Amino acid sequence: MPPFTPPLPHQSATRSTSRRAAVLAACADALLILLFAAIGRDAHQRGEIITGVFATAWPFLVGAAVSWLALRLWRAPLRLWPAGVSVWLGTVAVGMLLRVVTGQTVVLPFVIVALLSLGLFLLGYRLVTAGVRRFRTRRRQA
Structure with a gap:
């Protein structure tokens, strides 16, 4: 077994930044799934607002969690491919099952509505994030 070597300062800063990005992306996914459920329940005028939203959302939240864990999406959580597409399709597939x-x-x-709505939500914010990052990188280089 190799001896333990402490991380270099830049490695621990990078690790902490990527950990924070993963936590924020997982929270964003969960919040957007809850929003999807809330919009759907509101559109169909269902009662029990809070518990009803969770009753509708839990299969999709489990689907997202399974996708995150099975594919280890925390390694690049904001990338459209494979993270965004995987969490989107996994959320819908496991959720429907x-x-x-x-x-x-x-x-x-x-x-169809779940595929389209969750695709817009789960891929959309990742596209916006990628655009903002690209804009900032170009701005710094100029």
């Missing part, structure tokens, strides 16, 4: 298993409604129009 869990809805079927638990007896919740799964019909084709709902699957």
